[in-house]
Amino acid sequence: MTAVAAVLRAEFPVLETLSRGRATVYLDSAATAQKPQVVIDAITRFYAHDYGTIHRGVYELSERATLAWDAAREEVARFLGAPSAEEIVFVRGTTEAINLIAESYLKPKITPGTTVLVTEMEHHANIVPWQLAGAKTVAIPIFDNGELDLAAAERLLANGPALLAVCHVSNALGTVNPVAELVRMAKRHGVPVLIDGAQAAPHLPIDVQALGCDFYCFSGHKVYGPTGIGALWVRGELLKAMPPYQGGGDMIDRVTFEHTTFARAPGRFEAGTPHIAGALGLGVALQWLQSLDRAAIHHDELELLAYGTGLLGEIPGLRLVGTAREKAGILTFVIDGVHPHDIASMLDGDGVCIRAGHHCTQPLHHRLGLQATARASLAMYSSRADLETLAHGLVRIQRMFN
């Protein structure tokens, strides 16, 4: 275990629990990350001491909750390098963020020929919302190693899609996409760009202004925060022009039975009593994350990824899926003669938590000619020992089935 990981690991109480009677080896952080004590404590403290609804109460508890909510929005803006917290919309997660953009930004522009350019490696959440809005999805192809074909991207951008919607980091392959370059290409063709940052937020520094994209979204629970909360950044002028997504409380200006006018952004997109404690927890998670030496953590994670790549590479019959030159801490693989669900199930017996299946990327698996894959994914608390336990289990499984 690296020095940084050893210190950080102690912050995550769930890692001390047992799984199937064994020490927990948590290697499913790309699905959801575990929570540091500081986030757990902040949420508990908030409910125990400061909880009330936001915006509506004149009493002190409501005031405290409102301040916490606003502070969390500021924290998200800092995390994304957004010019203003007014451009941050709280959502349930990346999925809702993309649905919001599909519904509010794209749908009013839909014509029979509208296309949204995605990639072959997209998560279903970055495919289905566009289709629901009435657009056709066209995918930028990938090479067999999991890297995007940028020449094809250039050609497809020239066809005039309404939007380029691309993941910053692939959840299934670990590929870090050259999003800055894609944005530059898209801008040359006048195509706005949405970046799905669900997998990037825990691993990479993000600066939406430097990237030059128009929409960026991520989920709280993958970045050490709570579930049920995420954030969407929309370029100010686009956000101002977007109609409401859902109707209800908090998003209005004035309501009559004849006519309703709406609140300014971001409130216009936040109907109903929101996940206040979730936003607070997300703010604390981001603040905590940014207080750490992220460069050192990232460096350690890449070392760990290389170590894991080497370990898995020695296992007979194992093939890594996704070998892009630039990757985040995701090790996806298949083993000859063993179904991924059996791999995951048998590792579970060793206390090892990994994911098996299509990882919500059926088109990608179809492209790769695979039904399912197994995926081990890393976070800041992952260790060499975790990967050694994984490899040890995989050798045992490989022997049992062959």
Next chain:
Amino acid sequence: MAATDEMYQAVIIEHARSPRNYQPLAAPTHHCDGRNPLCGDEVSLDLVIDADSKITDVGFQGQGCAISKASVSMMTAAIKGKTIAEARELFDRFHALVTGEPTDEAALGKLVAFKGVAAYPMRVKCATMGWHVMKEALTENGERRTED
């Protein structure tokens, strides 16, 4: 030994590697397809049922984990020669076994190998999918079912 080894009995792994009755039938009287969209498992089951409601031939094809594949393979071996009523009874016994309900384990024969699945609720659907497909194939008595 890892806890889950209890679920992966040698007979299960053996059937998963070399499934029995693993081919489509030329002239099935009953047929049903099943699919689990969450995990991508697929089963296509053919049956030949004679005038006395006896299952005289069984064939299947599909994709899935060892638990699901072995479960269908062992099911096909178990129901061949049984009547529809007996096959349904076996379904109930098997379902009880993998969900931890009391049942006559002796009547299940080799299928008792799946008892370990009961400790893993997330895997029960893997063990039972083929059985549900079988039950569905039997619903339209004497008629060939087209694909669902």
